[in-house]
Amino acid sequence: MFGYYVSLALRSLRGTPVLSALMVAAIAVGVGASMTTLTLNYMMSQNALQHKDDRLYAVQLDSWAPEKAYQNDTQMPWELTYRDAQALLRSDIPSRQVAMHRWGATVSQENSELRPFTAQIRVTTRDFFALFDIPFIYGNTWHKSSDQNPTREVVLSKKTNEKLFNGENSVGRSINLNGEPFTVVGVIEHWNPTPKVYDLNNGAFKNSEEIYMPFGLHRQLQIYSWGNLNGWKSEDISNYEDLLNSHYVWVQYWVELDNEKKKHDYENFLAAYIETQKTKGYFPRPLKFGLTRPSEWLVVNEVLSDDNRILGWLSLAFLLVCVVNAVALLLAKFLRKAPEAGVRRALGASRKAIFSQHLIESGCIGLIGGVMGILLTLLGLSLIRTLQMGRLDQIASMDWVMMLAAIGLAILASLLAGIYPAWRISNTNPSVYLKTQ
Amino acid sequence: MLEIKPILSALWRNKIAALLIALQLALTLAIVSNASVIISDRKEKTARPTGIAVEDIITVNFQPVSQNYDMQTAVAADLDLIRPIPGVVEATHSNHFPLSGSGSASAYYNQPSQETGGEVANYYQVGAEFIQAMGMKLIAGRNFDPSDIQVADLTENRESSVVIVTKQFAEKLFPEGDALGKYIYGDRSSHPIEIIGIVERNLGGWVNWSKAGNAVFFPEMLIAEGNLFMRYLVRTEPGQRDSVFNQLEEKLSQRDPHRVIEMDTIENFLHKSYSRDNTMIKVLSVVIGLLTFIIALGIVGLTTFWINQRRKQIGVRRALGATRAAIGRYFLLENGMIASAGIALGMAAAQIANRMMVESYGQPQLPLPTMLSCALILLIVSLTAALVPALRAANISPATATRNV
Amino acid sequence: MLKMHNIRKSFRTDTIETHALRDFNLEVSEGEFVSVTGPSGSGKTTFLNIAGLLETPTGGQYLLDGQDVSGLNDRERSRLRNEKIGFIFQGFNLIPDLNLFDNIDVPLRYRGFNAKERKKRIEKSLEQVGLAARAKHLPAQLSGGQQQRVAIARALAGEPRFLLADEPTGNLDSLMARQVMELLEFINEWGTTIVMVTHDPDLARRAHRNIQIVDGQVSDLHQNALGNEAATA
Ligand SMILES: Nc1ncnc2c1ncn2[C@@H]1O[C@H](COP(=O)(O)OP(=O)(O)OP(=O)(O)O)[C@@H](O)[C@H]1O
């Protein structure tokens, strides 16, 4: 029977080509518009750390000014002071922990044709790679002591290694950063999460860093963060050591806690730390700290902007208009064919049969509209790529989840559009249409 | 109008179909009017004057390969090299580029006690020729003198004693309009800084900042030890920017190859800073256009269908003496009534949607004239869309009445 | 075959209630050819619609083939209609988009026959009405009489035991009407029970039995008169 309904549907669509085209166009445009924005929003909300979402936490401590919160009455600073970061690093509760920030330096090589360039660098403790699950191609992370002592070692990204060493095993070889020699200890696989969940306050859609270096080098190199540096208090800072001991927040902090008990222990540890610091005159605000999972971190950092949300809602409203449009057209079309349905009823078609027949017809419209909607979505996404919005270029693409969602949305939309007209026609009294006029 | 009653009863019999059209129009009005208010808001925002010669400025950012570097000498040599290039109007150094999305901000007060009268401003540490190099307009006071320039370190408190501020910031701190010659004080500092000049405007580093336009300029050269870099702003004659751009990097790296040079333009920064707003404008315009198109097509399709369904009836009416005009008018009137109902509903929906936009997403309020003009346009679109089939209906021959379909 | 006992049918609109049938009693036996006459608006079509399971009565009992149909759901009713009942209308009611072959195909599809069986039956029934050569034509390409013959072929294709005809000759000239009537009589001879509403007294008289509906009821007087007539004949 299904085949019969499909052939009837196709025949009926061919019978009213203009109207069918209108309905297909309405669904296609509606699906295209909403899938374009929803795809963008979906890609912007991806959590590259989903698989570790139950164990990773971004750490915040409320070390801000006594009179007002960092932002919006309640928000804690996103980053820690260097002092606090060093103190937290001493805890052995987390199985892994990372203190880090963004930096940059010139890269050059002795006896090389390579033009010096400025590389984006992540200054971090050694657990970075294990905590964020980044595999190594060559070598490994630096030794534990490098995070305390000034050891000039670096880990390269795959791309940087290709640029500097043609992708060869470069472990043990040397590069210059700001003119000073550093030894390569490892090369990681390509890793570029979008959004950049581990560092959201320097631009959520920036590329990940080209070079990684130990956290122990601050004093020796006088490293100033290339990320945000925020303070609330006037302190007499006359040298680099003063900055490290200041109230300025600029260090991002992540921990890996294996289970609820560890998490609980760590919370106690943080509370105790803040309490002892309070006695020394730090942490003037009420005791407050934050342990936030990656998925929530993306939300509280508002990676998906209000504009994105507006467009998301708007496109759904748009789709709704398209669906209502399709309902009206389908209703008109089906009612015009009501006499035929009456005859079919007289000849033994049940209400369900009539309903199915018409629902399949609307489903066909949905399928064609959906396929065209996907094409429109691809077109829309490529249009967005031409708008050149930096990193958005890379996320303006559909994965298979979104493809399926688009087809599903199209069919759902057209079934929704078709259900009322199909119900209406299957429920009209056939005898009304069998009378001669 | 005699026809209103029969139209109403005909509509009542087709109430679902009529309701669907009205609903479409209502939703469309809600979307279109809210989208237009966002568009005009963003257009206004992106059209704000920047106060600088956006199209003529090249930015240069360089980092010496090695940190053992005599920055002060290099800056002098570079600027001496850049200024004589044909087409260059002026060049200077600065710690940040306006409109680039990065910068520094701090609070300033109009008295040292700092209990009140404070305001946050975007601060710049710039060369003496900054105002000319940016193409800004000095509206009061004097420009910097090369002797004003102090050399500053990242950690050092600024000890500069003179400052040039934007008119907007001057009026915030000194609402009486007598800012020139007054002193301002840095955050928790009692060091007085004299306002020696006021410029018409400068939007500063962050176009999306609620206080964009609060900017102060100190005559300082920032040399951050351990983090050596320098930035130049080069203004060219109009139209000469790209040709100067091409020579600049080569000349600079020829003079001193041991550094990494990155160049860009202020125009490009502005474009990037507004990319979100421009995207909103484009996407929303497309949405408005598409929606109007779809709704027009839908009305054409539906009216045509209704008319086809009533062909015989129309023929009978014609046979009974109805004129063409009467038939055309009937369908236009019918459409007009549905559209008016839809639009009335849409105005309410638009207001509700706008309230949510205002509350949840900080969007601007929907002014009545905008909504009414959207409603009017939609009504005209709807009537125009109905006109095509209505004219066809008017042309149905009275003979249809006697013909068997 | 068909037994109606105290059938009532009323239509409710906003303002008035119309009693189309009331205390309607009728019995039709297997193989009978019954004609139904009566003034316009008396309830003839309503009776046929109820008999054909297109409408449900407001009250009373209806036995089709000895089965009480009042408790059946839409699906079962549709199945009965499809298997046991054929319809012929005054307006032919062919589906204009489908050619003759596909028109006749419609009830067979709902019956669930396979393609071979359907083809066999369609060809056979088109042959019966003498239109085998026109299988690929659209209804609009036929004359009124031919269209009605197609409608009959469609009604017969499923080999129903019960044929309901509502003024099948109403739109035809007398020659065509006679041809259609002959076709119906032929079908009846092969065993199909027929109930036919008509305004034509000549045609009504050719049936085995004539019943008259007046004001939603079978008029006793008339039935007796005709019955006597039949007895004396
Ligand atoms: N759907 C309906 N709604 C309301 N009243 C109806 C409906 N169908 C029929 N009627 C009423 O029921 C009564 C019987 O109608 P029916 O169609 O059975 O008459 P008929 O005997 O077939 O007449 P004709 O010979 O003119 O076809 C009429 O008064 C009619 O107005």
Ligand SMILES: [Mg+2]
């Ligand atoms: Mg009748």
